[in-house]
Amino acid sequence: MTETDQHGLAHLKTVGFTPLLYNSDQAFFNVRAGIPIIDALSQSSDLLSLAKSFAEDAAFIKDTDRHAWAAHYLTVMGKALIDDVIQALTHRPARTDTESEVDVPVRF
Structure with a gap:
């Protein structure tokens, strides 16, 4: 990876498409868009570490x-x-302001 690529990755943010915890086919929650990916990965590491302890x-x-x-x-x-x-x-591509939560494709 070049120095330019590393700089670009540092500014990437979550896209906010990923749903979680379902009731039938409707998601209760989605990851929020705009979170720096380094922060999202750090939080994910903390969550998975706690999950390992509980398991x-x-x-x-x-x-x-x-x-x-x-x-x-x-x-x-x-x-x-x-x-x-x-x-x-x-x-x-990031979700636009005109897209509703209903229009967000379900991904697993």
């Missing part, structure tokens, strides 16, 4: 499933951030 607890604590559910939700959020960063890196 380990779930493996050893058999009397409740709350650790497993916490790991699940943290993993979903971390994955959504990474997926949105990937979309920013692949130069997907």
Whole structure:
């Protein structure tokens, strides 16, 4: 990567297309557009680290499933951030102000 490329990547931001946590076929949440990708990756790393800890607890604590559910939700959020960063890196066009949440394509 050239020095110019590195400078360009530092200014990339999330595109805000990635939905997460569904009820039937409707997403409850989407990653917000405009977050610097370095911040999104850092947050994703924190979420996935916590999910790993909860998953380990779930493996050893058999009397409740709350650790497993916490790991699940943290993993979903971390994955959504990474997926949105990937979309920013692949130069997907940003959503326009006229597009509604209903018009946003569902991606998995």
